[in-house]
Amino acid sequence: MRLIFLGPPGAGKGTQAARLVEKHGIPQLSTGDMLRAAVAAGTPVGLKAKAVMDAGGLVSDDIVIGIVADRIEEADAQKGFILDGFPRTVAQAEALDHMLASKGMQLDMVLELEVDQSILVDRIIKRAADAKAAGQPVRKDDDPEVFKQRLEAYNRDTAVVAPYYRNRGQLVGIDGMKPIDNVSAQIDSALDAVAAAG
Incomplete structure (x- = not known):
């Protein structure tokens, strides 16, 4: 099962990916983690990445x-x-499609967690306020201004990826505004449908 998770920051991708990892025994791959691991392992591509990062690129x-x-x-x-x-x-x-094709692989599904972004911002503001009220530090990602910048970057750069996969018939929209268990159930039924078709 080869999946991609799309959706703006705060949509719940991490939570849902963790559930799938546990249920299906497949790894969740974050490019940041992979990059750090490749640099640490000193792989050929890791060394290239390190040179670029060391130069501030x-x-x-x-x-x-x-x-x-x-x-x-x-x-x-x-x-x-x-x-x-x-x-x-x-x-x-x-580039990902070409690379997978060269290995005789393809994606099974692209899941997009669809959320109301204005409600997301309100959630983050509330989470930050709750943390402050409880005397806990506010996570950097939960700073409303930082979060708004991340949303803007997502809408500017990454939101265009969903139509690319939609046009290829690989995108499945998931209502990310529902409670966590409902979101998981929607994902499970989408995956079951693909498994049945395959």
């Missing part, structure tokens, strides 16, 4: 795709994987 799509390509060859990803936070652009989506 942004790691190119080619390097990121190379890291994903290496990672999905590992034993724990043989049954499948969940990509979270990647691809972020149509160019990355196209």
